Amino acid sequence: MTALSVENVWKYYGDFPALRGISFEARQGACVALLGRNGAGKTTLLRILAGLSRPTRGSVRVFGRDCLDAEVRRQTGLIGHGIGIYDELSAYENLRLFAALYGVKDPRRAAMEWLERTGLERVRDGLVREFSRGMRQRLAVARAFLHRPSLLLLDEPFTALDDRAIALLQGLLKESLAGGATVVMSTHQLREALELATHVALIVKGRLAHAGERTAEMLEDPGWLYRTYGEA
Amino acid sequence: MTALSVENVWKYYGDFPALRGISFEARQGACVALLGRNGAGKTTLLRILAGLSRPTRGSVRVFGRDCLDAEVRRQTGLIGHGIGIYDELSAYENLRLFAALYGVKDPRRAAMEWLERTGLERVRDGLVREFSRGMRQRLAVARAFLHRPSLLLLDEPFTALDDRAIALLQGLLKESLAGGATVVMSTHQLREALELATHVALIVKGRLAHAGERTAEMLEDPGWLYRTYGEA
Amino acid sequence: MLFLRQAWTVAQKDLRSEFRTKEALNASLSFALVILLLFSFAFDPTAEMTREISGGLLWLVFAFAGALLLNRSFARELENDCLDVLVVSPVPAAALFLGKALANYILLLGIEAVCLPVFGVFYNADWTRQPAWLAIVILLATWGITIIGTMFSALTVNLRLRELMLPMLVYPMLIPCLMAAMQLTTALMAGQAPSGDQLAWVRMLVGFDIIFTALSVALVETVLIG
Amino acid sequence: MLFLRQAWTVAQKDLRSEFRTKEALNASLSFALVILLLFSFAFDPTAEMTREISGGLLWLVFAFAGALLLNRSFARELENDCLDVLVVSPVPAAALFLGKALANYILLLGIEAVCLPVFGVFYNADWTRQPAWLAIVILLATWGITIIGTMFSALTVNLRLRELMLPMLVYPMLIPCLMAAMQLTTALMAGQAPSGDQLAWVRMLVGFDIIFTALSVALVETVLIG
Amino acid sequence: MREKILYALGALAALLLARNIWVMLTGLPDEAFQGAIFRIIFFHVPAAFTCFLCFFVALVASISYLKSGKMQWDSLAVSATEAGLAFGAANLVSGMIWARIIWGIWWTWDWRLTSMLVCWLLYAGYLVLRRAVEEPAQRARLSAVLSILSFAVVPFVFFSIKWFRTQHPQPVLYGEGKMDAAYRAMLYLNWVPLLMLAAVLIAIRIGQENRRRELDALRREAHSI
Ligand code: HEM
Ligand SMILES: Nc1ncnc2c1ncn2[C@@H]1O[C@H](COP(=O)(O)OP(=O)(O)OP(=O)(O)O)[C@@H](O)[C@H]1O
Ligand SMILES: Nc1ncnc2c1ncn2[C@@H]1O[C@H](COP(=O)(O)OP(=O)(O)OP(=O)(O)O)[C@@H](O)[C@H]1O
Numbered sequence A, B: 001m002t003a004l005s006v007e008n009v010w011k012y013y014g015d016f017p018a019l020r021g022i023s024f025e026a027r028q029g030a031c032v033a034l035l036g037r038n039g040a041g042k043t044t045l046l047r048i049l050a051g052l053s054r055p056t057r058g059s060v061r062v063f064g065r066d067c068l069d070a071e072v073r074r075q076t077g078l079i080g081h082g083i084g085i086y087d088e089l090s091a092y093e094n095l096r097l098f099a100a101l102y103g104v105k106d107p108r109r110a111a112m113e114w115l116e117r118t119g120l121e122r123v124r125d126g127l128v129r130e131f132s133r134g135m136r137q138r139l140a141v142a143r144a145f146l147h148r149p150s151l152l153l154l155d156e157p158f159t160a161l162d163d164r165a166i167a168l169l170q171g172l173l174k175e176s177l178a179g180g181a182t183v184v185m186s187t188h189q190l191r192e193a194l195e196l197a198t199h200v201a202l203i204v205k206g207r208l209a210h211a212g213e214r215t216a217e218m219l220e221d222p223g224w225l226y227r228t229y230g231e232a
Numbered sequence C, D: 001m002l003f004l005r006q007a008w009t010v011a012q013k014d015l016r017s018e019f020r021t022k023e024a025l026n027a028s029l030s031f032a033l034v035i036l037l038l039f040s041f042a043f044d045p046t047a048e049m050t051r052e053i054s055g056g057l058l059w060l061v062f063a064f065a066g067a068l069l070l071n072r073s074f075a076r077e078l079e080n081d082c083l084d085v086l087v088v089s090p091v092p093a094a095a096l097f098l099g100k101a102l103a104n105y106i107l108l109l110g111i112e113a114v115c116l117p118v119f120g121v122f123y124n125a126d127w128t129r130q131p132a133w134l135a136i137v138i139l140l141a142t143w144g145i146t147i148i149g150t151m152f153s154a155l156t157v158n159l160r161l162r163e164l165m166l167p168m169l170v171y172p173m174l175i176p177c178l179m180a181a182m183q184l185t186t187a188l189m190a191g192q193a194p195s196g197d198q199l200a201w202v203r204m205l206v207g208f209d210i211i212f213t214a215l216s217v218a219l220v221e222t223v224l225i226g
Numbered sequence E: 001m002r003e004k005i006l007y008a009l010g011a012l013a014a015l016l017l018a019r020n021i022w023v024m025l026t027g028l029p030d031e032a033f034q035g036a037i038f039r040i041i042f043f044h045v046p047a048a049f050t051c052f053l054c055f056f057v058a059l060v061a062s063i064s065y066l067k068s069g070k071m072q073w074d075s076l077a078v079s080a081t082e083a084g085l086a087f088g089a090a091n092l093v094s095g096m097i098w099a100r101i102i103w104g105i106w107w108t109w110d111w112r113l114t115s116m117l118v119c120w121l122l123y124a125g126y127l128v129l130r131r132a133v134e135e136p137a138q139r140a141r142l143s144a145v146l147s148i149l150s151f152a153v154v155p156f157v158f159f160s161i162k163w164f165r166t167q168h169p170q171p172v173l174y175g176e177g178k179m180d181a182a183y184r185a186m187l188y189l190n191w192v193p194l195l196m197l198a199a200v201l202i203a204i205r206i207g208q209e210n211r212r213r214e215l216d217a218l219r220r221e222a223h224s225i
């Protein structure tokens, strides 16, 4: 089943086309690594998929619906550059808030459960302001996963994370993928990304230069992809 | 000759000791990779070395002088999290400004030279605002190198860079090292860092857990360091 | 129903984080007091004329303090990119907007409730003569300030010059609303219940509130989703 | 010499990037116009009394517009972490501070130069009667506003509540300076050259400027290097 | 081709204007109370109406932009707003000169005068906002919203005139004021060249805007190595 279909998406910033006719599909359970050099258009594409920005032309369908649809939003989880967590609220209050916003059945229980899963139950009433960067990132992960999204959009999720935080995130991603969720993530850290990815999409100057399954040789030599399709 | 000596440095944020008695030395021409988990204190230490923040206790000597000394500052180059470049000025104006601030002999020539070296001479009069991320990073590199510093402090310099930008930076670093400069850089991207590093310093919760030469086995298995000293 | 519940959740969050730190509250309250003080230097307030301009002064203070408070409304979501997360959540933009407006309304009313007696003491003005009407005017005009301020807070949230842009754009927009409030308040402080012309001002306030609430709710999605 | 050259380099940079976009200039200029307008609603300015309070009004406008402009002074360095880079450069903190203050001074004087005639026209005030003295008062008081505003801009640059804190701290601090300027300007607009009491105000302005310039230059390093 | 039409239109406007001024100076008698200066009305009033018309065009263009997302509409919106501001300034300045001569002061806080100033400042804010947004699509979107909100304020500003006693003459064209037929004809006649002028201005500015956008895109293209 196709979870995500992007059809001929163009995005102009003024008259400059940041995305030029991107089309691809991702079936349910796929993990797509979105690669490309600085300024290729990865963030732009992810923001469109998340419904944070509208394509100038073309359409994005998620689970067969428009990506601005409330039902689709309820099933989408996002980790962007920022952590998306309120500094003045406690860890528990943050999660309860997002559980309520996402219409999760029992917000309190869901919040407690995810505090436990990310190892934060000891500091549930501590204000986020006082958390270290690693703890914040854990909380961000909990926030993105707590409504059990079936589509996960991650923009450079491994940036500035240490080994343990990376392991936590990878574990959760694997679990979600096993549960049938679809993942799209952009990254420059090819190694970490390619380990998880089932598919690869390479963007060069706003065009899709290559899309397909992740092959074994990519894992061995992460630079191969750029060398082969990079200068298209 | 020791270029940098850190002696029993403590830094408190309020009552929380972010650095607890760090001491190490780096001889001239060394490249120290500053490693540690999120919140270990890498950024805090680098800011103290750069003279952006004062240690609560302890002292830092650079080339035998205090690190707040104007002469030391003239010889220090910094790449922090931000690029440290003005958006409303053109690439050339930016470099000329910093050349003037650092008392470089002929600011115009130095600016032009570094625009060429970083491949930006085509866009010398473009406002930085309109630059893509990769181009900005190049300019930041030019800014940090243009006064030929003999001490380079880099905080996660490889974050969010693509392969080409990383290659450019590594090239410049190698050249500086060959010219006798000393480099201290913090990073989570162990592979890129360890390739260049001659020495390694691991910080765990504000304490120096390990400091020494980079050995061949670290290169082969970047996780080894954390596993061996990480839980100290 | 769901819409209202979502708006209320957002308002609750804003209120809770504001009451936790009280930063914006304290700051705009003290700002209001400072302006009251500044005005009293600029214009000798013992004179008889103060009474004539008391409505004007009061609403100037409310407008300045309000702009300061409202400026933060969407800006507080910028930290940690919370705004993105709210926008992608299933909460419609209109509910988000109304929730924030509601929280601001409550905060602003609170500030006004403190400033009013202080003003009365400093400037020797008697504001208790027409309490019911005064309350109505304050409620109406404050909603006008809130809705315009919140809308512009959303509009300027991503601009570099936010702090400068917001007051520059907001005050001219607010002029009809402030005018009406000033006229009515001056009359009410003199003890006159509104009638004739004055009632037209009240009607104008109501119209202003309705039109801008409707426009903002309709346009806020365009503003938030690029 | 080197010190002055460095300060001037910093000032030049600030002026150049401001004139490139003119954003802050335009915005604070139109903000000043908007406040002039707002005041005219609050105080019926056709009355004779306007002349009595014209000095007060004028300096309120300058103070409000100035606070907005000065707020940006160090804040503009936050983008891209430019402040860090400036602080680690071999330029001493005092030169950095004076350079920025100088740029602000020039900008603020420019805004005042535009506002003054506009004020004269709109409020029907004749400001040309004592041009030399008026220029002196404006130069002195504006330097006071600039130095305090720039210092607090440096002080609050890293606070989350910058927009809120700055006006709240700056205005009370400025009260002596503004008081003097208001008194003097009102008298000058009435055509009286300062004498006796008035001269004491001038002396106070000079003292204010000297003391706060000295204090700021001495303290700014502590403020910028944490 | 387009240029030629513009030049022709501009020349025609200039001719008409010259002819009107000639007639004004030679053909029309002085007004009874105000004397020669009364002729300023032939510019003062049409300038005001042209200004409002421009703002209305800007409103329509803004709504169309939000509907269609075509940058051309954005160009039209800015151009119309700028032309409107120019004519608004003409109205203000001519009014001020007039006031200086008739009332002896440049300005009074009469609501009619003030309301015009408020409008002018509102739309001046529009231009300031545009300068502060870098990204063109975002700029177009935000300023379109601002334009709509601004236009919604204008009726409040103008309807409240009814509740004030103003020093400014009552509307003659649609209100209680009265005016001689010859004057009235001249007023309309002078409106025509001003409208043509506005059209020319707007067309020129649209051309500039379009060219600037193209340049922008080319530069970005060149910059993305
Ligand atoms: C700066 C000062 C002034 C401003 C801003 C101003 C503004 C305006 C505006 C906006 C209109 C057209 C809008 C409408 O009719 O509702 C108008 C019309 C008019 N103005 Fe002025 N005005 C000013 C000064 C004066 C003065 C001093 C006089 C003459 C004593 C004057 C005489 C008129 C007349 C006769 C009309 C035509 C009214 C009509 O037919 O609608 N104006 N003015
Ligand atoms: N808000 C914006 N305004 C104008 N141009 C933009 C904007 N955002 C992105 N762009 C341009 O669009 C292109 C794609 O940017 P995008 O941020 O999507 O790249 P990216 O692939 O995420 O790069 P990076 O790896 O550096 O994050 C770039 O050329 C950039 O200059
Ligand atoms: N300004 C501050 N105020 C209070 N605590 C701080 C501040 N900056 C850092 N800390 C605390 O000091 C510790 C060290 O922070 P630092 O930023 O140096 O870590 P780091 O090693 O750079 O981590 P990362 O890899 O996440 O960048 C952390 O526990 C952090 O919470």
Ligand SMILES: [Mg+2]
Pocket (backbone or CB within 6 Å): A042, A043, A044
């Ligand atoms: Mg990106």
Ligand SMILES: [Mg+2]
Pocket (backbone or CB within 6 Å): B042, B043, B044
């Ligand atoms: Mg760090």
